Amino acid sequence: MKSLKISEAVVRRLPIYLRFLNELNMRNVQTVSSQDLGQKLELNPAQIRKDLAYFGEFGKKGIGYDVVYLIEKIRQILKLDQHINVALVGAGNLGRALSNYNAYLRDNMKIVAVFDAVPDKIGARINNLAVQPMSELIETIHRLKVRIGIITVPAGEAQNVADEFVKAGVEAILNFAPVIIKVPNEVRVHHADFTTELQSLAYYLD
């Protein structure tokens, strides 16, 4: 049953569930129903139950889901119960902004290295990390066991950076550059491009 292929849509909702569950937990809420979750997250309760049921039977009939237990389970599913080291290339404003989110990610995922190709930026401190030159990327990624790479360089350099990440053995890449990057099948890429986001938003203006 673990081998069942889970759709990307399901995986994308899990972090959203998790975030709200954490909020409930901080408010000392013990239990939550798919009804409650659906209302708050604007999702269909049946969908939430089905999403969770792909991974196990986490709820109790007549009661709902234990908040603490469900948090634990979703964290396991998303592999957030282990430390995951992340490296970032592109020490601009965006790179800086992302680095500062470290605190939010609660020590599970952590940006442990920052690189940039521009000589002027080498050595600058970003969130307690010294910006390193690209020449140190592969060695550093091996040494720190970095598994995820974040790209925050201009579009023209994104593919090169992706290639370096792949060479270094990174397993997944989050690309903020407004360009589609090509990587081998075994590397997972997500695109987080706010320009396309803004442009599609414009469509909905009157």
Next chain:
Amino acid sequence: MKSLKISEAVVRRLPIYLRFLNELNMRNVQTVSSQDLGQKLELNPAQIRKDLAYFGEFGKKGIGYDVVYLIEKIRQILKLDQHINVALVGAGNLGRALSNYNAYLRDNMKIVAVFDAVPDKIGARINNLAVQPMSELIETIHRLKVRIGIITVPAGEAQNVADEFVKAGVEAILNFAPVIIKVPNEVRVHHADFTTELQSLAYYLD
């Protein structure tokens, strides 16, 4: 036929087509087929033809699509042929990063005002704009005819900012805060949350 409901998936692909078409145009490519586009963008050619066909007959059988003409058409569809003013609340690193993308957006969408609730930040210059206090938000948005609002404040403040935007009559909101904000039906919200993006990426690690 213009009244046909276009799915969100289609609208999200249009900016991606546009971006690549602009690239082709800069390389002086005259014509492109759905085949070419599909290969480069990793999409099914039939899907691309169908997406475009929702809005008109933009191609020529046996030839493909005229790059310049298709750019023009997609820009019209996305309303990028008109000036759209954007306001941003949250003058942190992320807000600063987004403001700097103005150049990229080529004068169509333009961030014309930046606000922050923190007194220390008022008056600071971000990309030639003085950060304004929240008390000036509604007046400024009216005066500058701002139609889109961007939220780059911490999660706890995002809903308040959204409420202010709605009061000011903004038509659409792009929310970067890791929380789901509620707005009236007539206001469109897109969520661009990189923490959930990173967390779902973790799922695909081995």
Next chain:
DNA sequence: TAGATTGTTAATCGATTAACAATC
């Protein structure tokens, strides 16, 4: 017990893809 809510099956809905006549 009665009420609530899960897990899951079946029904529905919507999106993607294949196929091909039309035609440049």
Next chain:
DNA sequence: TAGATTGTTAATCGATTAACAATC
């Protein structure tokens, strides 16, 4: 003309939602 490629219909695939027996 022959080859290429569109626009579009039909087929397929997948995701969402409704419904409900099981059960806390």
